[in-house]
Amino acid sequence: MINFEYQNPTRVVFGKGSIDKLSNEVxxxxxxxxxxxxxxxxxxxxxxxxxxxxxxKHCISVFELGGVKAATLDRVYEGIEICQHNQVEVVIGIGGGTCIDVAKSIALGAVNDVDIWDVLTRKIPWEDLNVLPIGAVVTVAGSGSEMDGNSEIDNPDTGVHGSIGSFMKTYPSFAILDPELTYSIPFQKTAYHGAEIMIQALEQYFCETQNTPIQDGFIEVICKVVMESLKTLKNDLKDYNARSQLMWASALVTNRILGRGKGAPWMAGPLSGIIDEKAGLNYTTAIAITFPKYMMVCYKDHLSLFKQFAIQVMGVSQEGKTCLEVAYEGAAQLQAFFDDMGLAHCLRDMDMPFETYHEFQNEIDEVAKREVISKDDLQKIVQLSIGGQ
Structure with a gap:
């Protein structure tokens, strides 16, 4: 295990009826x-x-920024203007990662005499900036933004992506996690966000660092619980226990507790970024396609952990098999589980007109610069994500 520091300032109010405590937190x-x-x-x-x-009822003045469908700079600017013109004291994101991320950037941009885009693109350091208090009310469990400091924002005019990376001041001061608020989420969306929870956990699991049994055990349990919860919700969308398990798993995956001491490279986002823009996919769909392909291509890179995942999470039998066979079978079984949950398997199944990885070569070259996954393996991953061998 490598050295690390850890702190999480978010107060979590979890459980049935916890939405009724929102005013007290505000x-x-x-x-x-x-x-x-x-x-x-x-x-x-x-x-x-x-x-x-x-x-x-509690005489709290309310201002609204509704219709936030994507985490884009124009909506952040709009929210900053509302805050500054109305002396807003608290910014609350209601929904999933999109709304919570936008709320974080608004809270940061509203109380500093800087252009928030310069902060998001690292032209201005954020360490000494002030931030309005941030709240989160989760209605879609999956992103983990309710308990981390990250904010991912796109500039639709330029196509440039900006972010705040785990800044302590942009962690929500409080997060309301009421599982009943997720009852109306249809199964397909629930399944994609369940896959997001698993993938964001697993991208911290597969890395070079050895001797991290506590972190690895957390991740393995989260994956197993998410899978069982999705199986239950496929038949009963209002199963409270399954909804509550997904909600708590979501809060844990990116709050940094799982990956402390491991030094994971966080590859799910870069892998999804190879295909998402050209294919017109959102992050959740793109990672559900690309990450299982990464596992089936790169299982040899972290063989002991892939084997451990196969045995502990997917229940693969070792009898009569080599370590390589066990590791690959675990990855293949995860892909089969995603297929069974109705998630997109590849671009071809979505009627996308792509044929070979060469159509994504520039994007592959950019991710290869990270020197985590070889260019050859990235090409294989993309080819499988398109739908060909």
Missing amino acids: LNFGNRVLLVYGGNSIKDNGTYDCIMTQLK
Whole structure:
């Protein structure tokens, strides 16, 4: 295990009915709130009315940034302007990673005399900047943004991606995790976000560092629990225990506790980035396609861990098999599980007009610069993600 430091300032309020405690958390920081949320789902399922009723009951002034469908710079600027013109004291992201990430960047940009895009693109360091208090109300479990400091924002005008990387001040001050708020999420979306939880855990699992049994054990249990929860939810979308397991797993995967002492390279995002823009895919779909292919191509790179994953998580038998065969079978079984959950297997199955990895060569070359996965293996991963050998 390598040396590490760890701190997490987020207060988690977890469980059935915890949404009713939102006002109490807000009033610890102020009474003028900006709500950042997505489409109509929180209005259709009653979450919006529940939140508005209790905030108004406690004389909390509410301002809104709705319709946030993607984490884009224009919506961040819009939210900053609302905050500055209305003396907002708390910014709350309601939804999944998109809304929570946007809320974080708004909270950072609203109280500093800088262009937030210069911060997101690392032209201005963030360490000495101030941040409004941030809250998170999770209605889609998967990203883990509710308990980390990361904010990933795209500039749609230039195609450039910006980010804040685990800045302690942009960790939410509080996160409301009420599993019942996820009941209305359809199974396919639930399954994709369950895969996201597993992949974000596994990208911290497969690395060079040895002797991390506690971290590895956490990851293995999370993967097994997520798989069992998805199997249950496939038949009953309102199974409270399964929803609660996914919600807690989501909060744990990117809050840095799983990867401390391991030094993982965090490759899921770069791998998905090879195909997502050209194929018009979101991050969750792209990682569900590319990461199992990475596992089936690169299992030899971390053979002992791939074998351990196969045995401990996928239940692969070792009898009469080599270590390589066991490791590969574990990766292949994860792909089969994703297939069984109805996730996209490859681009060809989605009627995408791609034929060979050469169509993604520039993107492959960029990821190869990280020197974590060889260019040859990246080409194989992309070819499998397209749908060919």
